[in-house]
Amino acid sequence: MKISLNFLKKKSNYSGDITGISIYWKNSMHGLPGRKISEREFDLKIPFTNKNYESLSFLKKSDTTEIVQGIEVRSPFKLVSVEPQLPASIKSGESIEFNIKVSAPEYNYSGPLVLKMVPKPVEMVHVELPDIIAVNGEKRVKVNEHGEVKSIEKGSNFEISMQMYRILTYNDTVKGVSVNKPFEFVGSEPKLPFTIDNKSSFVASFYIKAPEFDYAGTLELIFEKQNAEQQSASAPAS
Structure with missing residues (x-):
């Protein structure tokens, strides 16, 4: 049985300001709004849509599934966990939302958060x-x-x-x-x-x-x- 002990946690005095979130995928960059953080560990929701169907159809691969092999978080942040488990396959036209837990630096931080979504290596x-x-x-x-x-x-x-x-x-x-x-x-x-x-x-x-x-x-x-x-x-x- 899992028992929650949240009531035993001390109130956090951590204060941080993420000014913007940059997400890199292949040759493109997507931005999400920044946010205030009051805990060293916090959650992010990263939406991902496979838009291969929007490309010129003749130039696409026969298999347009995208595979996210990993997610990296640039220092001074650290990646704690990712759901769903990686690698994740996303078919053309489909969407997925990654739930990411990130650890902030020990000091109160103000600045950007940069993530890189790593595709499966291609032959x-x-x-x-x-x-x-x-x-x-x-x-x-x-x-x-x-x-x-x-x-x-x-x-x-x-x-x-x-x-x-x-x-x-x-x-x-x-x-x-x-x-x-x-x-x-x-x-x-x-x-x-x-x-x-x-x-x-x-x-x-x-x-x-x-x-x-x-x-x-x-x-x-x-x-x-x-x-x-x-x-x-x-x-x-x-």
Whole structure:
């Protein structure tokens, strides 16, 4: 049986002023209002929402779950406890509230409180693309002037943009795109099918899933055009 002995505690004469609370997560910082503290140990509630769904969908990882591996408190404060227990997984669009107990320094303190939420370490893959080739039937065009070297989070996607007039012509309709293994085509902007309907310039972006391992070699984007019969059949009646 747990018996509370709070009535035996002496009244605290501790006095502190937290002027602001800064919370760091990856490359961003979030602020919470400061507060007065009258006990050396005090509780904080830290809300966390996984907003991966707000990112451009094609650039997201296939698994958008965020994992908070740990929470660190900058000196002179000390972390006493965290609920729920870490590591904690938060799915895309979901929220969680961390209940944190913090110990203040022995002296009366006035100043900021800084916390760092530590993500689970990510695996990276190294991708070297000496050539990016666009393919339309027997026509092959080199897209990049120079080779590209990328360090990409494993399971994530990257973007290739190109001027479509380098490989296709005005009024062509692209109905499909494929890429060579070990890459995987994810999507495009504009979305498929799309028609090259601007006579001066037409730039499209293609989103490619990186391989699960380090890779050096050529990336080929193979375009499938809609033929004339299909194009005329899909055109709106005048």
